[in-house]
Amino acid sequence: xxxxxxxxxxxxxxxxxxxxxxxxIPKQFLKSIKRSGFGPNLFDxxxxxxxxxxxxxxxxxxxxxEFVLNQARYADASILLTRSNFxxxxxxxxxxxxxxxxxxxxxxxxxxxxxxxxxCFKNGILPIxxxxxxxxxxxxxxxxxxxxxxxxxxxxxxxxxPDDSELSFDLDPYRxxxxxxxxxxxxxxxxxxxxxxxFEAKHQNNYPWLFKEVK
Numbered sequence: 001x002x003x004x005x006x007x008x009x010x011x012x013x014x015x016x017x018x019x020x021x022x023x024x025i026p027k028q029f030l031k032s033i034k035r036s037g038f039g040p041n042l043f044d045x046x047x048x049x050x051x052x053x054x055x056x057x058x059x060x061x062x063x064x065x066e067f068v069l070n071q072a073r074y075a076d077a078s079i080l081l082t083r084s085n086f087x088x089x090x091x092x093x094x095x096x097x098x099x100x101x102x103x104x105x106x107x108x109x110x111x112x113x114x115x116x117x118x119x120c121f122k123n124g125i126l127p128i129x130x131x132x133x134x135x136x137x138x139x140x141x142x143x144x145x146x147x148x149x150x151x152x153x154x155x156x157x158x159x160x161x162p163d164d165s166e167l168s169f170d171l172d173p174y175r176x177x178x179x180x181x182x183x184x185x186x187x188x189x190x191x192x193x194x195x196x197x198x199f200e201a202k203h204q205n206n207y208p209w210l211f212k213e214v215k
Contacts, residue, residue, distance in 0.1 A: 020089030087116025
């Protein structure tokens with residue numbers, strides 16, 4: 001996955017709590033495991049006025065003009081602002097795949113469902129937990145100011161506002177390291193590939209009978 005260091009991005013406000021993973025990416029789109037191509041169907045049941053199915057040309061589907069991501073002022077947003085318990089429901093990893101494929105790199109919320117939160121770090125997305133008061137303040141300023149952007153610095157764990165004021169956020173050191181290095185658990189394991197090969201060779205040499213083929 002790609003490394004995450006800093007991001008300056010437009011903020012899109014999704015003013016909903018308890019957004020579950022079936023709303024993020026509906027179940028009919030879970031047949032593919034390619035990790036890409038899910039962006040056009042992110043929040044499918046809210047973005048479109050008809051029922052979506054895999055393989056349909058989304059450009060021909062009727063849009064829900066009232067939904068936030070269909071509003072021109074939030075085009076190309078890379079920071080999603082939402083409420084509490086984001087990503088609840090089933091533990092599908094397709095949810096962060098769809099968010100990342102759409103272009104979201106940071107999610108600001110009061111709280112996240114545990115499995116979704118963990119899956120974000122495995123897919124290059126930075127989920128930031130803020131207080132209810134901080135989230136409410138952000139909603140007010142984003143809705144009042146078209147084109148509102150924030151700067152997020154992962155190394156310093158800071159969010160910088162357009163007026164240069166700053167807000168710090170907490171983050172587990174291990175997850176921070178994973179994002180900065182652009183490595184999930186598999187990637188971190190592969191960093192030790194030579195040591196693993198050396199161990200396996202030594203293990204086979206010391207216990208050769210474990211590796212004999214059974215006839």
